Amino acid sequence: MAMIKCRICGKKVSSKVSRCPKCGAALKLSIPGMIFLIFIIVFVIGIVVVAILDKV
Numbered sequence: 001m002a003m004i005k006c007r008i009c010g011k012k013v014s015s016k017v018s019r020c021p022k023c024g025a026a027l028k029l030s031i032p033g034m035i036f037l038i039f040i041i042v043f044v045i046g047i048v049v050v051a052i053l054d055k056v
């Protein structure tokens with residue numbers, strides 16, 4: 001069982017839990033993480049669209 005460190009309080013918690021038992025902070029994909037992921041997807045789609053429009 002892997003132990004990860006909470007970003008907020010520094011407590012070592014199991015990597016299986018999604019929230020820190022001490023402070024309640026989300027340990028897995030956070031909202032900023034999701035925004036970053038969406039940004040990457042939009043960026044990749046943008047490149048593909050530009051590539052298609054360039055050929056026409």
Ligand SMILES: [Zn+2]
Nearest residue numbers: 006009020023
């Ligand atoms: Zn914590």
